[in-house]
Amino acid sequence: MPKRHDGEFNMSQKVLLTAKEIDILLHRLACQLLENHLDFSDTVLIGIQPRGIFLANRLTKILSEEYQVKDIALGSLDITFFRDDFRRGEKTLEASTTEIDFLVEGKRVVLIDDVLYTGRSIRAALTAIQTFGRPKEIELLTLIDRRFSRHLPIQPNYRGRQVDAINEEKVKVMWKENDGKDIIYLVNT
Amino acid sequence: MSELSVNHLLGIKYLTEQDIDLIFETADHFKEVINRAIKKVPTLRDITIANIFFEDSTRTKLSFELAEKRLSADVINFSAGQSSVKKGETLIDTVNNILSMKVDMVVMRHPNPGAGIFLSRHVKAAIINAGDGAHEHPTQALLDSFSIRERLGGVAGKKVVIVGDILHSRVALSNIFALKLQGADVKVCGPRTLLPKHIESLGVGVETNLRKALEWCDVANMLRIQNERMEFSYFPTTREYSQQYGINKNLLESLDKEIVIMHPGPINRGVEITSDVADSNQSIILDQVENGVAIRMAVIYLLASKIK
Numbered sequence: 001m002p003k004r005h006d007g008e009f010n011m012s013q014k015v016l017l018t019a020k021e022i023d024i025l026l027h028r029l030a031c032q033l034l035e036n037h038l039d040f041s042d043t044v045l046i047g048i049q050p051r052g053i054f055l056a057n058r059l060t061k062i063l064s065e066e067y068q069v070k071d072i073a074l075g076s077l078d079i080t081f082f083r084d085d086f087r088r089g090e091k092t093l094e095a096s097t098t099e100i101d102f103l104v105e106g107k108r109v110v111l112i113d114d115v116l117y118t119g120r121s122i123r124a125a126l127t128a129i130q131t132f133g134r135p136k137e138i139e140l141l142t143l144i145d146r147r148f149s150r151h152l153p154i155q156p157n158y159r160g161r162q163v164d165a166i167n168e169e170k171v172k173v174m175w176k177e178n179d180g181k182d183i184i185y186l187v188n189t
Numbered sequence: 190m191s192e193l194s195v196n197h198l199l200g201i202k203y204l205t206e207q208d209i210d211l212i213f214e215t216a217d218h219f220k221e222v223i224n225r226a227i228k229k230v231p232t233l234r235d236i237t238i239a240n241i242f243f244e245d246s247t248r249t250k251l252s253f254e255l256a257e258k259r260l261s262a263d264v265i266n267f268s269a270g271q272s273s274v275k276k277g278e279t280l281i282d283t284v285n286n287i288l289s290m291k292v293d294m295v296v297m298r299h300p301n302p303g304a305g306i307f308l309s310r311h312v313k314a315a316i317i318n319a320g321d322g323a324h325e326h327p328t329q330a331l332l333d334s335f336s337i338r339e340r341l342g343g344v345a346g347k348k349v350v351i352v353g354d355i356l357h358s359r360v361a362l363s364n365i366f367a368l369k370l371q372g373a374d375v376k377v378c379g380p381r382t383l384l385p386k387h388i389e390s391l392g393v394g395v396e397t398n399l400r401k402a403l404e405w406c407d408v409a410n411m412l413r414i415q416n417e418r419m420e421f422s423y424f425p426t427t428r429e430y431s432q433q434y435g436i437n438k439n440l441l442e443s444l445d446k447e448i449v450i451m452h453p454g455p456i457n458r459g460v461e462i463t464s465d466v467a468d469s470n471q472s473i474i475l476d477q478v479e480n481g482v483a484i485r486m487a488v489i490y491l492l493a494s495k496i497k
Contacts, residue, residue, distance in 0.1 A: 081222065081230035081260075081490075092494040094191045094220040131227035 016144075016171065017161065019182040025160040026055075029141060030062040032158050033110065034069070042136070043108045044073040048125050049096035052076075052113035054175040057145055059112065075100035077111075081164045082124040110157075114173040116142040119154035144171050144184065149187035193491050197309045197316040200202060200325035201366035203227055209371060213335055215487035216480070223482055233262040236493050239287050239295045243269040243435070244321070246298055248478065249319050249329070250453050253296050256485035262493075265292070271435060280304065284312050293496055297321075307347030315492045323357050323418065329453055330363035332484040334371060336477045337408055340449055345372035350402045352378045352434060356385050357419065360412060360453045366392050378402040382423040399434050403444055410451040411436060411461045427460055437463040447471055454478070 017025070035055060037043040040063070047056030053076045080095040111125050129135065141159040144166040149167065165171060165186060172185040193208050193384060222230055230320050250266075257264045267287065278286075284295060297305055302324035304356045309316045309384055310380075318403045320326040334344050341347055349368050355361045355377045368375045369392055376394035377384060389395060396402040403409060414430065436450065450462070450472040458464050 066485050078218065080218075081232040083232075087235075087494055087496060092192045092491060095215065097218070098221055127231065131222075131229070132227050152493055 012053055013172070013185040014181060016163065016186045017184040018183075019176075020076065022182045022184065023145075025143065026058055026062060027066075029143075029158055030059050030067065031058065031158055033141070034063065036139075037110075040069050040072050042106075043110060044102060044104055045110050045112060046075045046077050046100065046104075046125075046129065048076040048111060048113040048121060049080075049098070051115075051173065052111075054178055055114050055173075056112040056143075057177075058175075073102045073107075075102065077125060077128055079121060079124040079128050082128040084120060084124065100132055101182060103133060104129060104135045106136050109135040109138045110141055111138060112141045114142070114161075115146065115156070115171050116140070116146045116156055117146045117149055117171075119150045119152035122154050123152050143173060146171060152182055193495065196492070196495055197305070197318075198488055198492060199305045199309060200317050200318065201327045201330050201363045201370065202325065204327075204370070207366065208333070212331060212484065212487050212491065213338065214350070215491060216335055216483040219486040219490070220480065221261075223479075223486075228263060229259050231261045232490060233257075233260040233493055236260075236292075236294065236496070237263040237265070237292045238296060238472070238489070239265050239267060239292045240319075241267045241269075241284065241295055241297045242286070243299045243304075244320065246319070246482070249298065249326075250480040252478070253317075253328075253485050254454050256482050256489060257296075257321070259482065260489060260493075262294075262489070265290075280308065281311050284308060284314075288312055288314055291463065296494065312490050315496055317488060317492065320359055321363075322359065324359050325363045325366075326359040327363050327367075328481070328485055328488060329360050330367040331488070332477055332481045333360075333364055333410065333451060333453070334367050335480050335484055336473050337373075339344060339476065339480065340473055341407065344368065346374070347408060348374045348376070348406045349408045349410060350376045350378050350396070350406040350410065351410045352399065352402065352436070354383045354414050354423075355379055355381070355388065355412070356383045356423075356480040357415040358412050359443055360410075364410065365393055369393075376402055376405065380430070397437050400440065403436070403440065403448060406448055408449045408451060409436065410453070412453065413455060413457055414460060427495055431460050435459075435461055435463065436466055438465045438469070441466055441469075441471065451477060 046057050047053035060072050060074045076099045078096045078098040080093050086114050087149050139157040141158040142156045145156055145159040145162045147162050170187045170189055172187050176182050194205050195203055219472045296317045296319050298319040299321050302322035305316050305318035338344050351361050365375055376396050378396045452474045
């Protein structure tokens with residue numbers, strides 16, 4: 001009998017989603033985007049640095065290879081300088097690259113991140129994206145939505161899976177291209 | 190490594206190679222920011238910065254002020270010309286009075302070498318040295334190296350000659366420290382009278398023939414003759430200086446390679462550099478000015494994040 005969750009069990013972390021389950025979710029999310037945006041002619045996808053870009057790349061790949069959507073505008077947005085916790089932590093906040101080589105003015109923007117937790121990153125991203133222009137609308141897509149943990153009134157338009165996790169727990173999303181394999185853990189810290 | 194090893198930027202001498210790398214990586218991000226439609230980030234909205242200039246400056250002052258505003262810091266400006274300094278107030282008193290108005294960081298230019306270091310020991314604020322006499326001008330050296338890195342892909346192993354008035358130049362000293370720290374080969378070139386004695390002890394070569402220096406180098410950093418700091422004549426006439434140590438199109442084209450031309454400004458056109466060279470493709474003078482804002486944003490950001 002095949003072992004569910006690839007035998008990845010231990011006391012401190014449990015598997016939330018396997019590679020197979022992630023693949024199904026990604027296809028569903030791609031179809032939901034397709035349903036709302038059709039040919040993506042007016043739409044831009046923006047992955048939030050550092051971890052949202054893997055999800056954004058995957059979705060773009062599925063849309064272009066399996067659903068023949070051509071020329072999807074895909075960018076990455078770093079929110080470091082827009083965060084509200086500057087000088088409140090121990091460490092200096094380190095920035096990542098922003099690559100938005102198209103106009104967002106008047107476009108339908110879909111912000112993409114792997115985990116939605118307090119909502120503060122999304123708040124920062126909403127401010128950051130405005131420095132590139134005034135989009136027609138902004139939507140939010142997230143793979144994991146941690147319920148009951150929001151600090152701000154922010155909800156996703158597209159969600160992969162809703163999770164009830166207590167504050168001591170951490171959701172760890174791993175991607176084949178970066179971490180060796182696709183898997184999502186719930187880690188007890 | 191995501192933090193500077195220092196709490197003040199007093200000179201390149203006090204930085205490590207990792208500090209310079211961190212400043213450059215951060216400046217890369219800010220350079221992208223200042224090329225956006227809206228060139229501003231809200232990061233430093235709870236920081237107040239005083240720009241205190243006891244000596245004239247146009248470029249550096251504007252560049253710092255713009256960098257501070259792009260980071261959303263509150264800025265106050267102070268020039269010694271119109272202040273109580275004339276009434277006999279001491280440096281520490283002046284600065285402490287400004288700090289009582291809840292200022293977190295001081296950017297200071299002062300005619301006395303070591304003024305920033307002195308201040309950092311006596312007042313409670315992060316200090317950035319924007320030039321102290323003939324000592325150091327660290328942000329200028331950082332933006333110079335950043336511009337070389339941008340044009341040539343790196344600084345290590347590059348041959349850089351600094352031409353002109355080395356004796357009175359804080360830009361030269363900071364540049365020598367910065368370039369050596371990053372593994373560049375450095376020579377200074379100028380008339381003997383404008384080269385400090387024992388400059389070789391900093392690990393730089395000395396050349397008095399401009400053509401030989403240019404044939405050797407990848408980058409030439411042309412300095413201005415600082416007439417305001419010269420209490421007597423170091424060379425017979427400006428015309429003679431210009432013939433011996435000025436760079437012109439003919440000289441540049443007679444070299445068997447394309448070298449990069451830099452100048453920290455302000456340019457004396459026709460003295461150390463002719464107009465056709467200053468405005469040529471080989472010159473990165475205006476890139477230096479643009480990079481100056483990004484570098485200063487990086488330095489201010491990294492120092493501000495250490496203020497607790």
